[in-house]
Amino acid sequence: MDINSTSPALVFSALGDDTRLELIQRLLEGTPKSVSYLSRGFNISRQAIRKHLHHLEKAGLIRPTKVGREQLFQIQIEQIESSCKYLEEISSQWDIHLKNLKTLLEDKA
C-alpha cells in the first residue's frame, strides 16, 4: 500500500475548514511548529486545535516529529499537489466537453 495515497475526498474534507486552512497557512512559514505554538492566536482550546491537526495528519497533509516533550508538525506538500492535479483534471475534462459541444453545434449549422 502506497503511503502517499489518500483519497481525494479525504484530503478535500480536511481542507474544508477555516481553522485548518489557517493552520496550513501558519505551517507554511518557517520551521516545524508545536501544538502549543500553533494553538496561540486562536480562541479555541489546545485540544480543539489538536483535533484539527489530527484531521490534517490523517489526510496526509502534515507530518509530525517528536522532539523532546514537543510534537512538531510540518507540511507534506505532496497531497496538496495531487489534489491540485485532481482539480486540473476536472477543468480539462470540462474544456474537452465544451469543445465537443461546439463542434456538435457547428456540424448542425
Add this chain to the structure above:
Amino acid sequence: MDINSTSPALVFSALGDDTRLELIQRLLEGTPKSVSYLSRGFNISRQAIRKHLHHLEKAGLIRPTKVGREQLFQIQIEQIESSCKYLEEISSQWDIHLKNLKTLLEDKA
C-alpha cells in the same frame, strides 16, 4: 457582493465527499442532468442525492435551471478553477520557503 466568490473552505468541504465527487464526474459528461437522472446508479435515495446537490450548489460548484417539471444541473467551472489556484498558491509558498531554507544553510556553511 461578488456572486462568484465562495470561501475556499466552503468549496473544499463540498468536494470532501465521495458521493459528491462522483456527481461532479457525472456532470462532466454531456448535457445538464436532472435530480432523478443523477440519482440512478447510486444506492441511496433521491432525497439524499438532492441534499448533496444542495451542498454543491451552495459552494457554487453547480448551477440549476428549471425546465418544465425538471431541475437540470450543470457544472460551474469557475469555483473549481479558483480552488485549484488556491492550492497552487500554497505549493508556491512552500517552494519559496524551501528555497529560503536552502540559502540559509549555504550561508552558514
Add this chain to the structure above:
DNA sequence: TTAATAAGCAACCTAAAGGTTGCTAGTTTA
C-alpha cells in the same frame, strides 16, 4: 382525463464534527 413521472417539504434517526473541561504523565529549567 387519468396515470406516471419529477421533485419539493417535513419529520425523524444516527453518527460524526467541533468544541469543552478536568486530570495525568513526561520534559525542561530555575
Add this chain to the structure above:
DNA sequence: TAAACTAGCAACCTTTAGGTTGCTTATTAA
C-alpha cells in the same frame, strides 16, 4: 528537586451531516 511547560487521554455536550420514509404538488404522456 520543585515549578513550569508540553501534550496526551477521557468524558461530555451541541450542532451538523448524511441518510431515511411518507406525503404533496406540478407537469407530462397515454
